[in-house]
Amino acid sequence: MGPFLTHFQIRDLEEFSGVKAHTIRMWEKRYGLLEPERSDTNIRFYGLEQLKTILNVSFLNQHGLKISVIAAMSLEERELKVQELAGQQGTGGDVLNTLKMAMLAFDELLFMRTSKAYGDRHGFRALVEEVYVPLLENIGVLWQTNAICPAQEHFVSNIIRHELIVATHALAPASATKRTTHVLYLPADEIHELGLLYLNHVIRNKGERTIYLGQSVPMEDLRQVAALHGGPLVFITVLMANPAPADVPAYLLKLRAMIPDERVSFWVTGSQLARVAPMDVPTGMNLFKSMRDVIAALDGSN
Numbered sequence: 001m002g003p004f005l006t007h008f009q010i011r012d013l014e015e016f017s018g019v020k021a022h023t024i025r026m027w028e029k030r031y032g033l034l035e036p037e038r039s040d041t042n043i044r045f046y047g048l049e050q051l052k053t054i055l056n057v058s059f060l061n062q063h064g065l066k067i068s069v070i071a072a073m074s075l076e077e078r079e080l081k082v083q084e085l086a087g088q089q090g091t092g093g094d095v096l097n098t099l100k101m102a103m104l105a106f107d108e109l110l111f112m113r114t115s116k117a118y119g120d121r122h123g124f125r126a127l128v129e130e131v132y133v134p135l136l137e138n139i140g141v142l143w144q145t146n147a148i149c150p151a152q153e154h155f156v157s158n159i160i161r162h163e164l165i166v167a168t169h170a171l172a173p174a175s176a177t178k179r180t181t182h183v184l185y186l187p188a189d190e191i192h193e194l195g196l197l198y199l200n201h202v203i204r205n206k207g208e209r210t211i212y213l214g215q216s217v218p219m220e221d222l223r224q225v226a227a228l229h230g231g232p233l234v235f236i237t238v239l240m241a242n243p244a245p246a247d248v249p250a251y252l253l254k255l256r257a258m259i260p261d262e263r264v265s266f267w268v269t270g271s272q273l274a275r276v277a278p279m280d281v282p283t284g285m286n287l288f289k290s291m292r293d294v295i296a297a298l299d300g301s302n
Contacts, residue, residue, distance in 0.1 A: 007045045017058040031071035164197040174209040180232040185213035192240035239270035256282035
């Protein structure tokens with residue numbers, strides 16, 4: 001078990017809570033909210049309980065409680081107050097802190113209860129775009145700096161994956177009048193599926209038809225889908241890790257050459273595109289800088 005599971009530096013606390021390091025130090029000195037420990041080499045660090053403390057303190061302070069009042073509370077009183085306010089949450093920032101606390105404790109009940117409260121108030125789309133996406137982006141940074149362990153990232157990702165699948169299955173079937181079918185897939189060796197799952201939900205929620213193929217789909221399978229399914233097709237994919245940036249132009253050219261039919265178009269997005277040098281885009285290929293751009297295009301389509 002790595003040291004990042006129980007030992008945090010002040011920059012980790014800042015990253016988790018959004019509270020500046022100098023403010024944390026001030027709270028520490030003036031109010032005794034935190035008591036850092038020291039390693040054998042005299043480096044200051046904080047434990048998991050102190051990380052939870054700063055998240056709770058930050059949450060309560062953002063809700064108008066003065067630091068002096070928060071500091072006078074016991075740990076139990078703070079937790080009860082956080083739970084009380086969590087049930088009245090109105091902003092994505094509130095929810096983010098609560099979900100981070102749920103992640104740290106592997107508390108699925110708190111994660112689900114908090115998500116449901118926000119979704120019931122603002123809708124599922126707002127939950128995903130205003131809460132889950134920023135949370136996953138933040139988790140990505142925390143994971144890269146070893147502030148959290150991979151198990152915590154998997155814990156959150158799998159809950160969100162389940163929520164996306166359940167919400168999509170609950171939607172009404174696509175309208176029989178829709179001619180265009182959207183085929184959603186990830187290239188071979190690509191497994192980062194959450195963005196694709198959400199695009200599937202957005203399209204299905206519009207009453208459009210989709211064929212969801214999911215992770216790591218060989219290119220030959222796409223050719224077979226195009227051959228077996230008549231009518232206009234839009235293949236949608238998200239390139240997060242594969243193919244490598246240097247291989248993306250060749251991948252797109254090969255894909256278009258394998259499926260040259262004019263009734264078939266391609267929508268491509270993902271972080272790999274940002275690393276690709278300017279290139280000639282094959283006919284029928286639409287490249288999007290971000291998922292938000294894809295969603296905006298979907299919102300504007302009939």
